[in-house]
Amino acid sequence: MSDRSHRYDDIIDLPHHVSANHPQMSREQRAAQFSPFAALSGYGEAVGETARFTERRLELDENMRAELDMRIRDAFEQCSRVSIVHFVADRHKEGGSYMTSVGVIVKIDEHEGIVALDDGQRLDVLDIVEISLPEQVAESDNQTNV
Numbered sequence: 001m002s003d004r005s006h007r008y009d010d011i012i013d014l015p016h017h018v019s020a021n022h023p024q025m026s027r028e029q030r031a032a033q034f035s036p037f038a039a040l041s042g043y044g045e046a047v048g049e050t051a052r053f054t055e056r057r058l059e060l061d062e063n064m065r066a067e068l069d070m071r072i073r074d075a076f077e078q079c080s081r082v083s084i085v086h087f088v089a090d091r092h093k094e095g096g097s098y099m100t101s102v103g104v105i106v107k108i109d110e111h112e113g114i115v116a117l118d119d120g121q122r123l124d125v126l127d128i129v130e131i132s133l134p135e136q137v138a139e140s141d142n143q144t145n146v
Helices: 027-034 043-051 062-078 134-145
Strands: 081-089 096-109 114-117 122-124 128-132
Touching: 062 096, 062 128, 081 122
Parallel strands: none
Antiparallel strands: 081 096, 081 128, 096 114, 114 122
């Protein structure tokens, strides 16, 4: 044991070596040498994308679709401001999310199945799941302000 404890006695008290050829590294540079590297580039983003939640698109039955179509036509004929809940497909994976758009329906294109709003949005009729007419929009505004 005494042999092991005195093994480095000859160098333990020597001064720290400073190179004459290479400048001394900053702490940040030294720490960067030991930081983990991305062995699989893009892996973190892929894991995050997989974990991101998306919703499935609802398919309305014929009766609900007919009721919704009637409400869309009524809002268009009345030039009323409406709140429309519609599905927006995700660009990167299956599913999507539901968004709410508020505006006046300025055009219904039955051939393409598109509803155009006054702000330029074009919504696919099959993506629309709910529409609130003016009195319902005002009621919901009053409820959120209370």
